[in-house]
Structure formats: C-alpha cells, structure tokens
Amino acid sequence: MKQEFMQQHIAAPEENLFGLDKTELEQLALSCGQPKFRGAQLFRNLYARRVGDLSGCTDLPVNFREVLSSRYRVEYPEIKAKAASRDGSVRYLLELEDGEKIETVYMPDERRVTLCLSSQVGCAVGCRFCFTALLGVKRNLTAGEIVGQVVAVLEAQQVPSGYPVNLVFMGMGEPLLNLAAVMKAVRILSDSNGLALALRRMTVSTAGIVPQIRKLAQEPARPKLAVSLNASSDEQRTALMPVNRKYPLSELLQACREFPLGPRDYVTFEYVLLDGINDSDDDARRVAALVKGIKCKVNLIPYNGGSELPYRPSALGRVLAFQEVLRGRDIPAYIRISRGQDVMAACGQLKLASTEGTTVPVEAALPQPPA
Ligand code: SAH
Ligand code: SF4
Numbered sequence: 001m002k003q004e005f006m007q008q009h010i011a012a013p014e015e016n017l018f019g020l021d022k023t024e025l026e027q028l029a030l031s032c033g034q035p036k037f038r039g040a041q042l043f044r045n046l047y048a049r050r051v052g053d054l055s056g057c058t059d060l061p062v063n064f065r066e067v068l069s070s071r072y073r074v075e076y077p078e079i080k081a082k083a084a085s086r087d088g089s090v091r092y093l094l095e096l097e098d099g100e101k102i103e104t105v106y107m108p109d110e111r112r113v114t115l116c117l118s119s120q121v122g123c124a125v126g127c128r129f130c131f132t133a134l135l136g137v138k139r140n141l142t143a144g145e146i147v148g149q150v151v152a153v154l155e156a157q158q159v160p161s162g163y164p165v166n167l168v169f170m171g172m173g174e175p176l177l178n179l180a181a182v183m184k185a186v187r188i189l190s191d192s193n194g195l196a197l198a199l200r201r202m203t204v205s206t207a208g209i210v211p212q213i214r215k216l217a218q219e220p221a222r223p224k225l226a227v228s229l230n231a232s233s234d235e236q237r238t239a240l241m242p243v244n245r246k247y248p249l250s251e252l253l254q255a256c257r258e259f260p261l262g263p264r265d266y267v268t269f270e271y272v273l274l275d276g277i278n279d280s281d282d283d284a285r286r287v288a289a290l291v292k293g294i295k296c297k298v299n300l301i302p303y304n305g306g307s308e309l310p311y312r313p314s315a316l317g318r319v320l321a322f323q324e325v326l327r328g329r330d331i332p333a334y335i336r337i338s339r340g341q342d343v344m345a346a347c348g349q350l351k352l353a354s355t356e357g358t359t360v361p362v363e364a365a366l367p368q369p370p371a
Helices: 002-011 022-031 037-048 062-071 143-156 175-190 210-217 234-240 249-257 281-291 316-328 353-358
Strands: 078-084 090-095 101-108 113-116 120-122 137-140 165-169 202-206 224-228 267-273 296-302 333-335
Touching: 022 037, 078 143, 090 143, 101 143, 113 143, 120 175, 137 175, 143 165, 143 175, 165 175, 175 202, 175 210, 202 210, 202 267, 210 224, 210 249, 224 249, 249 281, 267 281, 267 316, 281 296, 281 316, 296 316, 316 333
Parallel strands: 113 165, 165 202, 202 224, 224 267, 267 296, 296 333
Antiparallel strands: 078 090, 090 101, 101 113, 120 137
16 A cells, blocks of 8 residues: 555656645655654645745755655645625635636625635536536536635635634535545644634535435534525426436435434525525425424525526515515524625626626735835
8 A cells, every 4th residue: 555655656746735634644754754743744734834835844854845845746726816895705716727717705704704615617517597507517626626725715815813714615516526525625624733624614505416415414524514405396496406306305305304413503405586486485385394394594595697597586575575484484594695796706606707807817906005
C-alpha cells in the first residue's frame, strides 16, 4: 500500500496538495521519508493557518519543505470577478485549474456570515425553474475546490478566524451527486486542526436523490439536510423536477422520516413559490400533510425569475397566505428573503452565461484609493 502510494506521488510531481485530508498528508510525509506527524503539521498549515504557499510552512524542517516544493503545489480556486449587492452580499466568480468557472456567494448579517457553495460545475438534475440547470453538468468539484471556495472567500472578505460561518451547499450543482467529495470537504472544514468550522452550521441541500440521502444518513458526522420539495403532489413535482419520476414523494419523505436527527435538529424543506403553479392554499394544505410527522421547518423561497424561464414569482400576499396555512397546521414556515437579487446571486440564479454582464473584474470591484 505504502509502495503504491509512493509511486503514485513520484509519478505526479506537480500534484496539488490542497484538498488532501490528514491521512493522505500523513502518507505523503512518510513517502517523503518524514515521520507521520509531519503530515498532520502540513494539514494544519494548509487549512488552519491557510498558508497558501509551501514556503510558508515555517514549522516544517527546511529539507522537507524543499522536497515538497519540488514535487507539489498548493492551489485553490482563483477569484476572477465579484459583484457586490446593495444588501451586502457578494457574488464571486471563481476559476478552477482547468479553466471551468463556478460561483460562490457571501452573505453577511449581524451575527454571522453565510457562504453559499457550489458542488458541481453546472447541474444534471434539470429542474425546470433553475438557471443552473440550463448549463447541464460539466463535472464534479473536488474536495479541494469545495474547501478552496471557503478559503478564497473568507480571505477576500477578511473574515476573522473563529467568527461564526454558516455553509450551505445551495450554489451550483446537486451535492448528493458528488457526496464523496462533499463529505471529504466537510471533514476538512470541520476538523479542529482544519478550518475548525462548526458542523452544525453546515447544510447540504438536495433535489431529493433518495439513495444518497440514505447514504448521508449513515455518515458518522454529517451536515444538516435540506430538501427542495417545491411541489405538493407527484404530478406537479414531476413536471417541475423530473427527478421526481425516479424518486417520488412517498420514497423521498420516507427517507426524510428516517434521517437521524439530534434533539435540536430538524429537516429543512425548501419550497420555491411559483405564481399559479404550486402556491395555492390547497398546495399548502397538501404540503402540511406530506411533511406531517417529520421534525422539520419549511423555508418558502420567492422565485427568482429571468427571461429564459417561463415562471413568475408569487405575489407577496400569496406567499403570506401560504405561510399562514402551514403555521395554522403547526408547521414552522419562514419566508426566505433572497439575497443578492440585484447581482443575480439569489437562489437558483447561479448560471454564468446569462450573467456575464453583471460581474465585474475583481480590481474594478475593490474600493479604489482616492485619486
Ligand atoms: N441542487 C440542490 C442545491 C442547489 S439549488 C437543490 O436543488 O436543493 C438550491 C435551492 O435553490 C433549491 O432549493 C432550489 O429549489 C432553489 N432554486 C432553484 N432555482 C430557483 C429560482 N429560480 N428561484 C428561487 N429558488 C430557486
Ligand atoms: Fe440542480 Fe438544484 Fe438547480 Fe435542480 S434546483 S437543477 S438540483 S441546482
């Protein structure tokens, strides 16, 4: 095993270390003739100290640093452009090593910051109301690219370490179709010697890939589960989310019912309100019946539209009425104000092609010194 590992690393001298976990870095230290604990030190340098450069790993012996620099790189996604919204949120366009682009959204409020992370380049699930769907899927992100979004944006926004950070996998892509990389990233992000972010502040949102929800349920330490419900019947849901044909509501809700929850945990159901499609009082009553018996809350998301898609957002009065029906049936229901609408950074709007005109190069977006 060790032999194989050595060969693998000798054969890939330019390998990027960012995204390797502690065990992999320990193996790598051994393959460089170093004691195992040097791998754990390297882990702390990459993720807790965020050195960004092997020469910055000053607690490693010089000869090990030299070997590392000659064989490996440390790189994470590069910020190519950003667009700041009036509401304080900032949409980042990041470039990956192969030139693909993804988006990450930064959303501050009084007590915390929330990062909306991408899990794939594009998405294959094909929900009818979603802009990311228009891209199709190009590829999965690696764990390093997922962790890299967090590091790049926290650094750019100068978020102090220890500040409360919420992570939501609600950007581009279906995280449960890239579960291995998402979980590897979650472990690095939550490790006390990694980024040390709180696992209870991380949420994975899924369109309802039932076998993957069950897989997530088996993880010993897992993020919270959010499920995009978006419809009150199978017929309606299949029309909006073709994935419902494969994983219909009964199976989806059964998986949610069986999802292990701690005493303070709940499943979040997201529900995008589409004018005249899924937003009637009858829909709300059916939603209440569907989620009955599941410890949950429902987030009502006003639809974010655009000329390429045929839907319209529900009127505010309708949104409030929908919420009332759920609340009247003892289901906690909240209206999720979409952030960053003026820069197309709101839920489901992350699609590069339609928005190229709205992001600006980083230099132009940064505060300019007085002339
Ligand atoms: N693929 C995952 C996570 C990314 S989508 C999922 O579907 O859950 C994140 C959320 O944005 C989902 O709840 C989705 O229903 C919602 N969404 C998609 N398009 C939207 C739009 N145009 N307006 C508002 N919300 C949208
Ligand atoms: Fe993919 Fe989520 Fe958009 Fe559906 S809503 S197409 S699963 S990103």
